[in-house]
Amino acid sequence: MLELSGVTAGYGHFTALWEVTLRIAEGEAVAVVGPNGAGKTTLLRVVSGLIAPRSGRIIFEGEDLAGHPAHDIVAHGIAHVPEGRRLFPALTVADNLRMGAFLPAARSRYRESLERVYTLFPVLAERRGQRAGSMSGGEQQMLAIGRALMSQPKIILLDEPSLGLAPVMVLRVFDLIRRVREEGYTILVVEQNVRQVLRLVDRAYLLEVGRIKTEGRAAELAEQDFVRQAYLGV
Amino acid sequence: MDPIFLAEAAINGILLGGVLALLALGLNLIFGVLDIVWIAYVDLVMLCMYAVYFLSVVYGWPIWAAGLVSLAAGALLGVAVHLLIISPILTSAPINQLLATGGLLFFLQSAATFLWTTDHRSVRLSLPSFEIAGIFLPATRIIPFVISIVAVIALYVFLTRTYIGTAIRAVSQDREAMSLMGASPQRIYIVTSAVGGLMAGLAAALLVFQYSVHPFFGGQFGPLTFMICVLGGLGNMVGAFIASFIMSEVIAIGGVVISTEMGYVIAFVIFIVMMFVRPGGILAKRE
Numbered sequence: 001m002l003e004l005s006g007v008t009a010g011y012g013h014f015t016a017l018w019e020v021t022l023r024i025a026e027g028e029a030v031a032v033v034g035p036n037g038a039g040k041t042t043l044l045r046v047v048s049g050l051i052a053p054r055s056g057r058i059i060f061e062g063e064d065l066a067g068h069p070a071h072d073i074v075a076h077g078i079a080h081v082p083e084g085r086r087l088f089p090a091l092t093v094a095d096n097l098r099m100g101a102f103l104p105a106a107r108s109r110y111r112e113s114l115e116r117v118y119t120l121f122p123v124l125a126e127r128r129g130q131r132a133g134s135m136s137g138g139e140q141q142m143l144a145i146g147r148a149l150m151s152q153p154k155i156i157l158l159d160e161p162s163l164g165l166a167p168v169m170v171l172r173v174f175d176l177i178r179r180v181r182e183e184g185y186t187i188l189v190v191e192q193n194v195r196q197v198l199r200l201v202d203r204a205y206l207l208e209v210g211r212i213k214t215e216g217r218a219a220e221l222a223e224q225d226f227v228r229q230a231y232l233g234v
Numbered sequence: 235m236d237p238i239f240l241a242e243a244a245i246n247g248i249l250l251g252g253v254l255a256l257l258a259l260g261l262n263l264i265f266g267v268l269d270i271v272w273i274a275y276v277d278l279v280m281l282c283m284y285a286v287y288f289l290s291v292v293y294g295w296p297i298w299a300a301g302l303v304s305l306a307a308g309a310l311l312g313v314a315v316h317l318l319i320i321s322p323i324l325t326s327a328p329i330n331q332l333l334a335t336g337g338l339l340f341f342l343q344s345a346a347t348f349l350w351t352t353d354h355r356s357v358r359l360s361l362p363s364f365e366i367a368g369i370f371l372p373a374t375r376i377i378p379f380v381i382s383i384v385a386v387i388a389l390y391v392f393l394t395r396t397y398i399g400t401a402i403r404a405v406s407q408d409r410e411a412m413s414l415m416g417a418s419p420q421r422i423y424i425v426t427s428a429v430g431g432l433m434a435g436l437a438a439a440l441l442v443f444q445y446s447v448h449p450f451f452g453g454q455f456g457p458l459t460f461m462i463c464v465l466g467g468l469g470n471m472v473g474a475f476i477a478s479f480i481m482s483e484v485i486a487i488g489g490v491v492i493s494t495e496m497g498y499v500i501a502f503v504i505f506i507v508m509m510f511v512r513p514g515g516i517l518a519k520r521e
Contacts, residue, residue, distance in 0.1 A: 048414060061381040079414075088404045098397070099404050103416035108395070139436040151416060 001026040001186055002047070002155055007066075013128075016042040018210045019056070024155070028169030029187040030234050031197045031218070034207035035212035040190035041190040043207065044157045047188070049073035061154075075103055079153035083160050085144040089133025093124055096132050096143055100150025120179060138169035142176060149180070149208045156180070156191040160194065167192060174200055200220045235376060239490055241464060242369045247486030248479065252382030253440050255478035257455060258462040259389060259471055260433030264312075266406035266469035267426040270320060270331045274339035274455035275434060278311045282438030283447035287355050290442075291366040297359065301439035301449035311430020313424055320427075321420070346449035346474055356446035385436055386475065392429070393471070402426055406469060458498075461505050467515020477516060481505075 002024045006164060016039040032040050045051045049070035058066040065073055066109070071166045074080070088096050095118060101110045118125040121142045127135060132143055141161055148156055161177060162170040174196050181187055181200070190207075191197035198204060198218045206213045206221065226229045261275045272278075282304040286417035289300035317336050393399040405412045405422050413419055445451070462481050466473030481501050488497030512518055 050410060050414070069418070070410075071416050071418045074414060074416040082411065082414065086408050086414075088411065090407055091400065091404060095400050095404075099401060099412065099415050102397070102401060102412075106416070147321045147415075 001028075001061060002188070003057075003059040004047070005059070007043075007046060007053045007055050007058065009042055009051060009053040011051070012041075015044065016053075016210050017053075020210075022046055022205055022212065024186060024188055025145065026154075027184065027202065028184055029189070029201040031180050031190070031201040031204040031232040032188070032190045032207050033194045033197060033204055034213075036192065038207045039206055039210040041159055042210075044080060044082075044159050044188070044190060047073075048078055049155055050082075052082075059083075059150075069118065071146050072087065074151055074153075077152070077154035079148035079155070080157045081144045081148045081150075081159060081161065085140050085149070085161065087140055087143055089131065091132055092129055093132055093135070093143055094128040096147050097124070097150050100147035101152075103151055106151045110150075112234070113150045113152060114176070116183075117149050120149070121146050121176070136169075137165050138173060141165065141169075141173050145180060149185075153185070155186040155188060160191060162191065162193045170196065173205070174204075195222075204230070238368050240487065243486045243490035244483065245369060245371070246375065247483035249379040250486060251479035252379035252386075253437055254455075254459070254474050254482050255381050255386055256433050256437040256440070256464060257459040258474040258478050259386065260430045260437070262458055262463045262466070262469060262471055262474045263389075263402070263433070264426060264430040265463065266471070267402055268316075268320065268324075268423060269328070270335070271460065271463075271468075272315065272430070273332065273335040273456070274315075274342055274452070275430075276454075276459055277342040277452035278308065278315070278341050278431065278434045279438045279441065279455070280447060280451040281311060281342065281447075281450065282308050282435045282447070283442050284346065284350060284355075286439055286442045287357055287447055290357055291355070295319055297357070297439075301436075304439040305435040307433040308433070308435020308438065310431065310433065312429070315431070316423055316427035321423070326378060329333055337454075343449050343452065350449065352449055354446040354448045357442040361443075361505035367432040374443040378443050381436070385433070389429075389433070390432065398422075402429075430490075444495045458501075461502070465508055465516060465517050467507055470515055470517055473515045473517040480516075 004131060005021045007020045008015065008018055020043060032043060034040055046053050049072065050070050052067045056066065057064050058132050060076055060078060065076060066203065088099065101113055123139055124143055124146055127139065127208060132140065135143065158177065161173050170193065176183065178200055189197060189201065198221060201218050204221045205215045206216050257276065261272060265271055274281050285307050286300045286304045289295040289303055319338060320331065323330055323334060348499050359374060363370060363372040393403055401412060401422060409419060458481065462477045463474055466477035484501045484504060485497040489502040
């Protein structure tokens with residue numbers, strides 16, 4: 001469904017990603033794990049068009065989207081839940097969700113999408129009139145995911161969904177992502193919380209200083225000693 | 235002093251505040267979305283005032299028709315300013331954007347002087363006045379005020395109830411996130427500039443009721459508009475609306491109690507003091 005080949009990208013003279021190649025099949029949940037500064041966020045930003053790759057191809061459903069602007073890429077069915085959630089803090093929960101369905105195609109199915117999001121995250125229905133910025137971190141993360149679902153995506157990119165959340169909330173958010181998965185969405189998630197995310201996904205890639213070091217089934221990757229030592233602290 | 239004069243000044247202040255609010259909201263809307271202050275904003279108003287003047291006085295159009303043309307001209311000018319001046323330098327340093335719109339100000343003033351000389355031109359509408367409890371209310375002030383308030387309400391409805399209006403507010407909070415929602419930033423910028431220009435065009439059509447137009451009209455209202463925006467908190471629409479009335483009251487009452495010039499002096503002094511007390515605007519939370 002989504003295939004990156006030889007993607008190199010960066011900011012100015014700094015190169016954050018070197019020749020990254022990865023592939024996600026439809027219905028799959030894939031994680032990219034790695035330490036801080038490995039280039040995980042850059043990877044998602046390249047896919048969603050927030051930065052253009054210097055070279056390489058980003059094939060989504062047979063079409064090369066490399067270098068397309070972000071607003072065009074979301075129209076192809078790639079929704080990005082960015083690092084730090086990036087909600088519209090002064091808008092209400094309902095207006096944030098409304099903005100998620102900004103695309104004409106999504107707008108025509110607004111009611112249906114909203115129903116779905118409210119079923120998945122009932123707390124959002126309760127808080128619909130509240131300003132997004134006044135909610136707790138966990139609720140904001142739900143809203144960020146719900147807003148992404150409003151665009152009727154085929155694949156969802158999640159950037160550090162557990163960042164800044166209390167441990168109890170981390171478990172809940174992963175549980176919610178599991179439910180989103182069960183809805184049939186394809187998911188690409190980047191995380192530092194390796195232990196949790198490996199339980200959620202089918203496969204994982206290990207990214208280190210901008211290069212893919214290894215890949216494999218989530219269970220196998222968890223067994224590898226170096227992953228344990230580096231990230232699980234065992 | 236006869237309290238009736240004070241009451242009349244207070245009412246005149248409110249009436250002036252309506253048109254000032256249009257200018258301040260237009261400028262603030264553009265700032266909120268683009269992070270750029272259009273220094274030449276009131277000079278666009280000046281161009282639209284000339285349009286109203288020529289159409290209604292020289293070509294004999296009815297004032298409402300000339301006003302509608304002013305609205306359209308304002309929107310077109312807004313889009314032109316964005317496409318020709320702002321868009322090419324959107325990613326450059328903020329000081330360059332400020333200088334570019336500042337340059338536009340001098341260009342427009344000089345061009346207007348060249349084309350139409352420095353003569354003050356007035357539309358001279360003959361409209362009735364009303365007297366209520368000894369207070370004198372000219373229609374040339376009441377009509378612009380009423381239309382301004384209707385326009386402010388329309389802008390509020392546009393920004394809160396429509397999809398594109400909500401998107402404009404969203405962009406002012408997080409530009410990048412809105413592009414992830416599928417909104418082309420350039421499209422939002424053009425719509426915002428058109429709406430901001432429309433407000434300028436409307437303000438022009440209302441200002442001709444009371445003021446004559448000349449090439450340096452921008453100098454009369456430009457700094458005041460900018461000051462209101464800063465006082466209300468740059469990008470804060472509610473703050474700008476309230477600040478418009480604070481400033482217009484100070485100018486109107488100060489003008490009657492002391493003198494017209496002192497009214498402006500007091501307004502600017504209050505502004506400077508407020509900058510020390512509340513640099514983020516009147517509605518900002520104190521740090």
